[in-house]
Amino acid sequence: EGPDATASVRGDLGVLGHELCLYPELTARENLRFFAQLYGASDVEARAEAGLASARLDERADDPVSGFSRGMRQRLAFERAVVHEPRFLLLDEPFTGLDDSSTARLVERIRDLRAAGVGVIVATHDLELVDGMLDRAVILRAGRATVVEAPGTALRVHYAQVVHGEPSPAAPPPSGFRLRGPEPTADRRYGGQAASRRTSSTPAPSVSAPRATGSAAAFFRVVWQVLRKDLVIETRSREILATTVFFAVACVLVFSFGFVDEGRPLQGAIGGILWIALAFSGTLALGRLFERERANATLQGLLLAPVSRAAIYLGKLGGVLVLMAAVELVVVLLVGLFFQVRAVPRPWLLAALLAAGTLGFAAVGALFAAMLARARSREVLLPILLYPMTVPVLIAGVRGTLSVVDPTRGDAMAVTWLAMLIFFDTVFVTLALWTFDAVMTE
Numbered sequence: 001e002g003p004d005a006t007a008s009v010r011g012d013l014g015v016l017g018h019e020l021c022l023y024p025e026l027t028a029r030e031n032l033r034f035f036a037q038l039y040g041a042s043d044v045e046a047r048a049e050a051g052l053a054s055a056r057l058d059e060r061a062d063d064p065v066s067g068f069s070r071g072m073r074q075r076l077a078f079e080r081a082v083v084h085e086p087r088f089l090l091l092d093e094p095f096t097g098l099d100d101s102s103t104a105r106l107v108e109r110i111r112d113l114r115a116a117g118v119g120v121i122v123a124t125h126d127l128e129l130v131d132g133m134l135d136r137a138v139i140l141r142a143g144r145a146t147v148v149e150a151p152g153t154a155l156r157v158h159y160a161q162v163v164h165g166e167p168s169p170a171a172p173p174p175s176g177f178r179l180r181g182p183e184p185t186a187d188r189r190y191g192g193q194a195a196s197r198r199t200s201s202t203p204a205p206s207v208s209a210p211r212a213t214g215s216a217a218a219f220f221r222v223v224w225q226v227l228r229k230d231l232v233i234e235t236r237s238r239e240i241l242a243t244t245v246f247f248a249v250a251c252v253l254v255f256s257f258g259f260v261d262e263g264r265p266l267q268g269a270i271g272g273i274l275w276i277a278l279a280f281s282g283t284l285a286l287g288r289l290f291e292r293e294r295a296n297a298t299l300q301g302l303l304l305a306p307v308s309r310a311a312i313y314l315g316k317l318g319g320v321l322v323l324m325a326a327v328e329l330v331v332v333l334l335v336g337l338f339f340q341v342r343a344v345p346r347p348w349l350l351a352a353l354l355a356a357g358t359l360g361f362a363a364v365g366a367l368f369a370a371m372l373a374r375a376r377s378r379e380v381l382l383p384i385l386l387y388p389m390t391v392p393v394l395i396a397g398v399r400g401t402l403s404v405v406d407p408t409r410g411d412a413m414a415v416t417w418l419a420m421l422i423f424f425d426t427v428f429v430t431l432a433l434w435t436f437d438a439v440m441t442e
Contacts, residue, residue: 006329011039011306014086019297024066028057028076031065032083037225038305039084040218051079054109056102064236069096078106078288080301088119095126103129131155139163167362181188222307226315231322233292240288241323248281248327249334256338266340271401274335275394279361281327281389285320286365287382290373299373299440309437317366317432324358340404349414350404356421357397360428364389367432371439396420 022031032048041047052061055075065073067398074097082089091110095103111133114120122130137155139146139162234240252273259269293299302312332354335341344350368385372378400417403409 004351007306007308010304012085012087013304014081014084014089015300015304016081016090017092017300018096019300021080021296021298022065022077022227023071023233023292023296023298025064025236025292026062026229027062027187028052028055028068029061030232031076032079033304034225034229035080035301036083036306038222038302039157040306041084047083051076051083055079056105059389071099071102073371074098075102075106078109078313082092082113086118088121089113090121091403092123093125094122095129107133115142127159128316134190194419207208212410219308222311222316226302226312227318227322228318230316232335234319234323240285241326244281244285244323244327245330247284248331250279251277251280252334252338256335267339267405268337268402269404270335270341271398274331274401275357275397277335278324278328278329278358278397279390280392282320282324282358282361283363283383283386284367285323285327287379287385289316289320289366289369294373302439309417309440310433313366313432313436316370317362318328319363320366321358324362328358344405345407346357346404346411348415349411349418350401351396353404353414353418353421356391356425357400360393361390363425363429363432364393367428367436367439370436392424393421396424 023034026034029048029052032051033044036044036047052058055078055351057072057076060068060072064075068076072095074341078094081091089110094106094110098106110122112121122134124130134155135149137148137158139148139159141162146162148162149157159255192406222351255269255273255276256265259266259273289300293302303309336344365382365386368382368389369378372381372385375381396417400414400421403411403414
């Protein structure tokens with residue numbers, strides 16, 4: 001029991017469902033490499049190349065997945081599910097979108113995995129494709145499950161008998177359900193449940209994926225992988241950055257022309273305009289933080305990996321912080337230009353205030369964005385939840401900025417506001433790390 005045991009179970013599973021859990025902006029090689037690294041494989045490049053060869057995507061390895069056909073994506077998704085060499089494989093309609101040649105190859109691939117000792121569960125309507133490879137079948141009909149043995153090629157006969165309501169010749173199911181193999185034995189790692197016993201002729205798969213998440217090196221490795229993946233996708237699409245910068249510039253322009261007295265800009269409005277522009281543009285970026293994971297169902301792929309959920313949070317937080325830092329650079333330059341700020345007496349203090357305030361705002365926003373990732377009205381709910389919680393950040397940021405840009409004021413007040421921001425950051429980052437696992441329910 002505990003986080004390590006849960007991670008161990010997730011590391012033993014490979015899952016392929018209707019959602020393929022692939023990032024369309026990444027290439028085929030990058031997708032396999034990312035998920036192999038996420039599972040802690042030591043030979044990432046070799047596994048990625050082997051998966052590409054098995055999926056017959058060698059010539060398209062460096063092309064974005066967005067340009068692939070449905071069948072190509074299906075083949076790549078299967079390799080993603082087995083790239084970490086799982087002990088158990090869960091497949092839901094794995095033959096969807098495949099042509100006859102690819103279907104035959106996948107059937108043989110599944111047979112090879114079974115021969116290697118991998119337990120395979122397949123949910124499918126293509127009975128002819130799996131007939132003869134199953135040890136046991138469960139037929140669902142009108143909410144009732146009928147367990148039948150499936151020797152030889154008799155699966156279609158059993159299915160017809162169950163569907164037409166005739167008595168099934170199948171033997172009654174044993175008390176301990178098993179995936180494959182001979183008599184089940186108790187496995188304490190899985191709560192004493194029955195597990196298949198491998199014979200001497202059935203080699204166990206070699207799995208090098210991690211079975212625990214306690215290593216600090218493994219934790220920060222996952223943080224970097226998630227952060228790097230988000231930055232790579234953003235540099236290719238430029239979707240969030242371009243929209244956010246444009247919105248921030250528009251905010252600065254609108255508010256700057258509204259705070260003018262006798263043709264001269266009001267210096268006292270600098271802090272408010274700066275932080276309002278950052279808050280609005282930051283909300284726009286945070287609203288898109290988990291959008292790719294939601295749209296492509298890759299969030300399920302992240303949650304199935306045997307990694308700390310806190311590491312996923314920090315990786316996503318790091319990505320949005322980089323984007324907000326780029327926006328802040330543009331906003332600060334524009335505000336200084338419109339308000340004729342020739343020099344900032346203490347630029348290091350202004351940079352510290354911006355960094356601390358941005359961290360607090362993004363930390364709260366990233367947690368709420370994850371919480372609302374599956375909500376239909378997430379675009380409306382995010383600012384409703386975010387702004388009341390980040391009022392202390394905005395107040396401290398505005399007051400601290402005014403203290404810095406005013407040459408008549410000393411450092412004491414700005415340092416006090418900075419200390420308040422650091423305290424806020426510490427509390428809410430800790431709270432987010434503590435609650436993110438519960439927020440991202442599987």
